Amino acid sequence: xxxxxxxxxxxxxxxxxxxxxxxxxxxxxxxxxxxxxxxxxxxxxxxxxxxxxxxxxxxxxxxxxxxxxxxxxxxxxxxxxxxxxxxxxxxxxxxxxxxxxxxxxxxxxxxxxxxxxxxxxxxxxxxxxxxxxxxxxxxxxxxxxxxxxxxxxxxxxxxxxxxxxxxxxxxxxxxxxxxxxxxxxxxxxxxxxxxxxxxxxxxxxxxxxxxxxxxxxxxxxxxxxxxxxxxxxxxxxxxxxxxxxxxxxxxxxxxxxxxxxxxxxxxxxxxxxxxxxxxxxxxxxxxxxxxxxxxxxxxxxxxxxxxxxxxxxxxxxxxxxxxxxxxxxxxxxxxxxxxxxxxxxxxxxxxxxxxxxxxxxxxxxxxxxxxxxxxxxxxxxxxxxxxxxxxxxxxxxxxxxxxxxxxxxxxxxxxxxxxxxxxxxxxxxxxxxxxxxxxxxxxxxxxxxxxxxxxxxxxxxxxxxxxxxxxxxxxxxxxxxxxxxxxxxxxxxxxxxxxxxxxxxxxxxxxxxxxxxxxxxxxxxxxxxxxxxxxxxxxxxxxxxxxxxxxxxxxxxxxxxxxxxxxxxxxxxxxxxxxxxxxxxxxxxxxxxxxxxxxxxxxxxxxxxxxxxxxxxxxxxxxxxxxxxxxxxxxxxxxxxxxxxxxxxxxxxxxxxxxxxxxxxxxxxxxxxxxxxxxxxxxxxxxxxxxxxxxxxxxxxxxxxxxxxxxxxxxxxxxxxxxxxxxxxxxxxxxxxxxxxxxxxxxxxxxxxxxxxxxxxxxxxxxxxxxx
Numbered sequence: 001x002x003x004x005x006x007x008x009x010x011x012x013x014x015x016x017x018x019x020x021x022x023x024x025x026x027x028x029x030x031x032x033x034x035x036x037x038x039x040x041x042x043x044x045x046x047x048x049x050x051x052x053x054x055x056x057x058x059x060x061x062x063x064x065x066x067x068x069x070x071x072x073x074x075x076x077x078x079x080x081x082x083x084x085x086x087x088x089x090x091x092x093x094x095x096x097x098x099x100x101x102x103x104x105x106x107x108x109x110x111x112x113x114x115x116x117x118x119x120x121x122x123x124x125x126x127x128x129x130x131x132x133x134x135x136x137x138x139x140x141x142x143x144x145x146x147x148x149x150x151x152x153x154x155x156x157x158x159x160x161x162x163x164x165x166x167x168x169x170x171x172x173x174x175x176x177x178x179x180x181x182x183x184x185x186x187x188x189x190x191x192x193x194x195x196x197x198x199x200x201x202x203x204x205x206x207x208x209x210x211x212x213x214x215x216x217x218x219x220x221x222x223x224x225x226x227x228x229x230x231x232x233x234x235x236x237x238x239x240x241x242x243x244x245x246x247x248x249x250x251x252x253x254x255x256x257x258x259x260x261x262x263x264x265x266x267x268x269x270x271x272x273x274x275x276x277x278x279x280x281x282x283x284x285x286x287x288x289x290x291x292x293x294x295x296x297x298x299x300x301x302x303x304x305x306x307x308x309x310x311x312x313x314x315x316x317x318x319x320x321x322x323x324x325x326x327x328x329x330x331x332x333x334x335x336x337x338x339x340x341x342x343x344x345x346x347x348x349x350x351x352x353x354x355x356x357x358x359x360x361x362x363x364x365x366x367x368x369x370x371x372x373x374x375x376x377x378x379x380x381x382x383x384x385x386x387x388x389x390x391x392x393x394x395x396x397x398x399x400x401x402x403x404x405x406x407x408x409x410x411x412x413x414x415x416x417x418x419x420x421x422x423x424x425x426x427x428x429x430x431x432x433x434x435x436x437x438x439x440x441x442x443x444x445x446x447x448x449x450x451x452x453x454x455x456x457x458x459x460x461x462x463x464x465x466x467x468x469x470x471x472x473x474x475x476x477x478x479x480x481x482x483x484x485x486x487x488x489x490x491x492x493x494x495x496x497x498x499x500x501x502x503x504x505x506x507x508x509x510x511x512x513x514x515x516x517x518x519x520x521x522x523x524x525x526x527x528x529x530x531x532x533x534x535x536x537x538x539x540x541x542x543x544x545x546x547x548x549x550x551x552x553x554x555x556x557x558x559x560x561x562x563x564x565x566x567x568x569x570x571x572x573x574x575x576x577x578x579x580x581x582x583x584x585x586x587x588x589x590x591x592x593x594x595x596x597x598x599x600x601x602x603x604x605x606x607x608x609x610x611x612x613x614x615x616x617x618x619x620x621x622x623x624x625x626x627x628x629x630x631x632x633x634x635x636x637x638x639x640x641x642x643x644x645x646x647x648x649x650x651x652x653x654x655x656x657x658x659x660x661x662x663x664x665x666x667x668x669x670x671x672x673x674x675x676x677x678x679x680x681x682x683x684x685x686x687x688x689x690x691x692x693x694x695x696x697x698x699x700x701x702x703x704x705x706x707x708x709x710x711x712x713x714x715x716x717x718x719x720x721x722x723x724x725x726x727x728x729x730x731x732x733x734x735x736x737x738x739x740x741x742x743x744x745x746x747x748x749x750x751x752x753x754x755x756x757x758x759x760x761x762x763x764x765x766x767x768x769x770x771x772x
Contacts, residue, residue: 066327067326068326068328068380070333070336071334071337072332072377073117073334073353073374074363075104075112075118075119076114076120077370077371078370079106083107084107084108084109085106085371085372085373086362087342088104090102090345091148092398093165097348097350098352099116100168101121102114103132103148103170104362105129105342107128107129107130109125109128110126111161118375126159127157128155129152130150130186131151131185131186131187132149132150132187133189133200134163135243136191136397137191137401140489141220143491144401145162145173147161147163147189147214148160148162149161149214150187151186151187153184157179158174158202160172160173167561167563171489172447174222174223175217175222181229182204182206182208184202185203185236185237186202186238187202187203188241188248190211192262193246199241200214200224201241203232203250204236205236206234207233207236207252209229210228212224212227219442220444220489234253235253237253238289240290240291243400244293244400247259247261248262251288252286254276254286256276256280257272257301259271271319274303281325282307282308283310284306284307286303286305287340287342288303289303290344291345293347295394298315298317299395300315300323300345301314301316301320302359309336310325313385313389324385326381328376335367340363340364341362345378346358348395355377356377356378357379359377360373378391379391441495441593441594442594443592444487444489444590445590446591447586448580448587449563449581450483450484450522451464451522451581452466452469452522453482453580454527455527456479460527462525464523464525465523467579469483469501469578470575470576470577470578471511471568471569472573473572478569480530480568483501483568484518485565486563487558487589487591490591495592496555497558498552498553498555498590499513499589500550500552500588500589501549501550502549502583502585503577505575505577507544507570507576509543509574510544510550510576511540512571513540514533514537515535515538515554515567516533516567517531517532517534517565520565531565531567533567534700534770535770538554554589557628557770559692560626562629625688628692628771631687631769632765633755633765634657634658634676635687636685636686637687637688644660644686645660649661663676663678675763677764679760679763681760682756685764686752687753689752690751691747691751694745694747695746696746696771697746698740698741699714699741700738701725701739701766702765702767703727703736703763705730707729708729710762712755712759713725714741715754716752718754721744725741743772
């Protein structure tokens with residue numbers, strides 16, 4: 001009786017195995033039909049699936065995963081609660097990789113820029129940003145710019161920004177609002193090595209894909225045009241483009257990963273890299289995709305397998321063969337990474353914290369706090385996955401397309417390059433002023449990044465979200481209005497800077513404009529905590545008519561790229577109302593730069609028969625700090641002991657930012673990231689600076705100490721120009737105040753500034769240089 005039973009069982013098992021093999025064959029090799037999602041909003045449904053790790057996914061069984069023992073750094077939690085963090089991209093600093101940043105999306109509100117220590121550097125509440133990517137060396141205004149693109153789901157548009165190559169801050173550079181022909185969801189960028197053109201791919205929750213070419217509209221703004229569209233099949237979000245191999249990878253969330261051609265003329269022929277389900281290595285949803293480049297053309301394609309809380313690695317070249325699967329566990333005081341959406345990776349040495357590159361992953365749970373991003377050393381992933389992955393820090397993503405354009409920062413040079421050769425005759429007794437080859441003056445317009453009025457009548461009330469700004473003074477309770485701008489893309493001498501405001505209710509006696517400190521928030525500033533002014537009146541106005549634009553000349557206070565705050569203050573009881581950035585006519589900062597310098601004629605008794613006329617632009621080295629402006633204490637010049645600094649103890653006691661002997665720590669000051677501490681008498685820090693115009697300048701130094709009797713002095717070109725500047729007892733090592741120098745006469749051009757400690761026992765944060 002047992003044999004027929006055994007035979008029958010074997011027959012049933014054999015049939016089951018055959019059926020499973022047929023199903024697997026269809027899953028792996030068939031071009032799947034679109035997956036139907038009955039009813040509702042596909043984007044909202046996708047968000048619900050992403051935010052809820054308990055949502056049923058395709059059963060995969062047990063997947064063998066190596067476990068990385070914890071991230072090294074995590075970003076501060078998102079400002080938005082719920083399902084907020086989504087995607088990220090890594091920006092590499094051009095000269096100091098340790099100052100690179102992570103740009104993350106808050107799909108409830110906007111974009112966030114983080115330092116490699118996880119601290120928030122910039123927050124842009126520009127809309128519901130879902131995915132983000134960047135490319136270097138994009139032609140803009142005749143120079144190479146780093147462009148960031150993001151999918152703005154709230155507005156149904158593409159968001160475009162330029163990265164400030166010094167600070168990493170973002171500034172909007174969209175020529176117009178670009179609306180794709182689909183509802184933007186996922187997004188990635190591509191730089192063609194065939195044409196040199198830059199593209200952005202944007203996809204939708206219904207599976208549509210559009211490819212847009214990005215280009216300079218002639219006014220140093222980015223515009224775009226649709227060049228290609230196709231359908232994937234069903235819901236897609238994650239994508240990444242390989243600039244070297246001209247390949248586009250798209251994650252179809254319930255199906256798998258596809259490889260397409262990335263050129264606009266490519267067909268829709270595609271190859272499946274891997275599948276969801278028992279036929280592959282992925283568990284739905286398939287989310288973020290990223291590429292690890294190497295100089296040999298190899299490297300890895302990485303994917304977020306959201307349903308299994310894991311990440312899958314494939315060969316970047318060839319047939320994208322599967323390599324390994326890994327997870328990010330808990331460790332280093334940081335919780336494990338779960339249910340990840342977007343990811344990014346770089347092979348670049350990012351300094352002491354990430355010398356072999358870094359992997360960035362969104363974390364859904366974040367130990368009960370708002371969502372955030374986790375940063376993992378690439379070496380830690382290589383260590384736990386065995387010989388399947390390797391480290392190669394030789395590839396430089398900033399080199400892609402760099403040969404075609406000049407660097408955005410001029411090369412350091414002691415003598416500026418002349419623009420023409422002038423051969424005077426032997427008879428004149430005076431050499432005429434050389435005539436430079438005219439260059440184009442470029443004008444950029446920046447909208448206020450933040451603005452708010454403060455009112456003495458209601459000293460604890462914040463008006464940051466109001467659509468109007470108010471200025472009043474005299475015998476009335478005063479009202480002042482603060483405006484902050486982020487300037488980026490200024491690549492030449494500033495010719496003019498104008499603050500433009502729209503008058504909604506005029507006055508016969510307008511306000512004055514002052515520069516102010518940047519240490520304020522639009523959502524918290526009040527009369528009681530308003531930031532201090534950092535200058536005297538820059539410009540003052542009389543009659544200002546209703547329904548008109550008024551302009552303040554603030555050229556002396558805008559030196560180039562950077563963050564600038566201005567405050568409008570009135571001495572008249574005839575109040576004034578303006579449109580805020582939330583209103584219909586947001587405040588603007590209009591900056592014109594470039595153009596030819598104006599050389600000065602030099603009298604000579606007997607000119608040489610042949611002479612090269614040298615115009616007089618300011619010879620600003622790559623690392624020179626433009627003054628007036630702000631510089632951080634920790635940004636002393638390179639060159640080491642005796643050139644960039646003098647420090648009497650070995651090693652960095654604070655262990656932050658740089659790896660030499662200067663002691664740098666994370667600051668508790670709200671207006672900085674790091675400060676220099678453990679200062680000993682006789683130590684100094686040196687800075688290469690470039691003064692834009694001759695004049696008197698005040699150096700305001702940010703200091704802290706729990707001690708009395710402390711002091712330092714400032715040297716310019718080796719000369720003590722201030723004498724001892726007393727550092728008052730502030731009540732703590734992280735309780736900060738400002739120490740001002742007397743007005744210092746500086747000539748136009750390059751100088752060396754030194755901060756020299758007269759005593760032990762105080763901390764330095766930064767210096768702001770302004771005209772008195």
